[in-house]
Structures are given as C-alpha cells and as structure tokens.
Amino acid sequence: MSGLSDLEDLLGPDAFGYFAGGAGAELTLRDNLAAWERYAFHPKVLVDVGVRDLSTTLLGRERAHPVVVAPMAYQRHAHETGELGMAAAAAATDSLMVLSSQTTTSLPEVAAASGESDRWFQLYVFKERSVSLDLVAQAREHGYEALVLTVDFPVAGWRERGSGFRVTHPLALNPSGAPLTTEQLFGMHDPTLTWDDLGAFAEAADLPLLVKGVLRPDDAVRAVDAGVAGIVVSNHGGRQLDTTLAGVDALVPVVDAVGDAVDLLVDGGVTRGWDVAKALALGADAVLVGRHVLWGLARGGPAGAEAVLRQLVEEFDTTLALLGCPNARDLDRSYVSRFPERKNVPPHG
C-alpha cells in the first residue's frame, strides 16, 4: 500500500503493521482497492440535479447518507482519543458508527459521546461466551440499535505483519489491560460458532441482527432464512482469507440471490464517494468504511476522521450530480458496468 509511510512513523511499525496489514500475500487487501476501478459509470445528461437526496434507509430508519464507520478494534492505539474520537467524527457527519467488540473504550462512554446519533454494536463470539453475552447486554442497555455479528473470524487470518503489536488498553476480554499480543487475543475467538447459534444472540439482544463477513449467495440466503435484518458483504478488509473475492465483486451475486429481502451493506477498500455510488448502483443500501477513516483518526484525531467522512459524503453528492441521478435511491445497475479488460488488473475469477 502506498502513501502510508507517515502512518508507519506515527504509529510505529508494529501497530501500523496490525492496522494496515492483510492476510497472506495481501492480494485481497490490494484487490479490495482495485475492485472499485473495475466498474465504469454510465452517466445520464440533461437531468435536473439542482437538489440532491443522498439518503438511504437502514433497518427501517432513514439515514442522511450511506457512509457507515466499520467496526475496528483497538482504536486508542491509532489515536489517543480512540473510539470517542471516532464517535465524535461520526456524529458530526451524521454517519452511523459500528463499535467493535474489541473496543478500547467502554460501551457507555461511546454511547455518551455519540449523543443522539445512532450506533450499532459489532459482536465477536468468544470462547468465554459470558463475555460476549455481557457485551450484548451492555449494547442493549446503552442504546445500540443493532447487533452486527461477525461470522468470518472463526480463527485469525494468516497475517505476516504486526506480530510485535501489544494491546495495552483494557478490553472486555482483558479488563486489566495487561499487555496482550494479538495472537493471544485472536485465540479467544470461538471457532465452533454455527448457524444454530445466531438465534440465541438475537434473542439475548432483542435487537435486529446483521451478519458481517458473508461472501457466498447461498450463505446470504441462509442468513435471510435465519431471520437476520441485514448482511454485510465483506472479506474483513483482506485480513482473513487471502485471495477471496473483493466485497464489491461478491455483492452482485448476493443481491441476485436475496434481492430486497434484507438490508445489504458492503465493505473493503472504500476510499472515494464514487465507490459509494457504485456500491449502491450494484444493489447495496450502504457501505462500511474501514482503514480510510482510521487513517483520518490516526493523522488528525476526531477532526481528521471527520474530514475523511465529510469528503466521502461530498464526493458522493458530486457523483450523484454528475451521474444525472439526483436521488441516491434511484441508483441502479444501468449506471455501472464492468470496465473492459484493463492492463495490470487481474481478471475477475
């Protein structure tokens, strides 16, 4: 990845390796970025775009725009303000934030920093299930509106960067904050989780449940049959299984399989407002933004994250105008197609 050397200096090589790295040879990490370039726009002309509507609906609630902050662990290691800084940036830009189970700030503190803004909670199921169930109870108590169960992390991906990183802030899994390696933390995930467990967590939470990390249409259908409210099509930012499909490439078959049955979100490599427009044109209701906004936080604290989110939304607005599609809800597949084969881009497999 280029253009990140300042972050390596800022965070140090171990934390930087943990945040920036991906699995294996990092082919998927790179392809997540390249994938958006494989879709070309087909703009309409002579459409009145004087007033634009960027809004979308998630879980039945209207949202100002479709940019959502992805759940990301250990944010105090990216910037001292951590999840509080991220929550402030999300609130300032009307962005929904998904708080990670591996948060370095407590759920009530993040809830307080979010004010009136919506927030969702991402759940990892740990071997010590009581820790996960306690997080679910806290999410419910402190006004998190949905539970995003991450299903692509039975074990950690084979990661070759960041092995020296130590988490030194208190976590739900490690309330004392005694330094832990990511290997120790990843070892606490429960690899025995199955479809049979979904219902129990939905019931405990009494909140809408989304699953995050689905790439196959048959799994998407299974999730819908299991009663989920939404699906996040994701390869976990290229951090789990290298050479999986990019989220945007996996999205189309998922949309074809489940249609409008549930809310669909997609992530991986979103860095520009036109990526957001492509995701919606291909059938998503919203996108999650991961490292791009994390780098904003690392570089400039809450104001840095806010600037990243604001620019994404403004770029999305400009894109709608230039596409001749003033209402984001009218984006459809007529606005995009696959680029003809391009040099230096591996063929879609």
Ligand SMILES: Cc1cc2nc3c(=O)[nH]c(=O)nc-3n(C[C@H](O)[C@H](O)[C@H](O)COP(=O)(O)O)c2cc1C
């Ligand atoms: C440093 C880092 C930590 C992450 N932690 C979590 C996590 O705790 N839970 C989770 O479901 N996903 C986690 N993810 C994955 C993100 O939610 C998201 O799927 C991914 O970052 C999207 O790709 P992008 O970074 O290219 O935008 C993490 C990603 C990064 C980069």
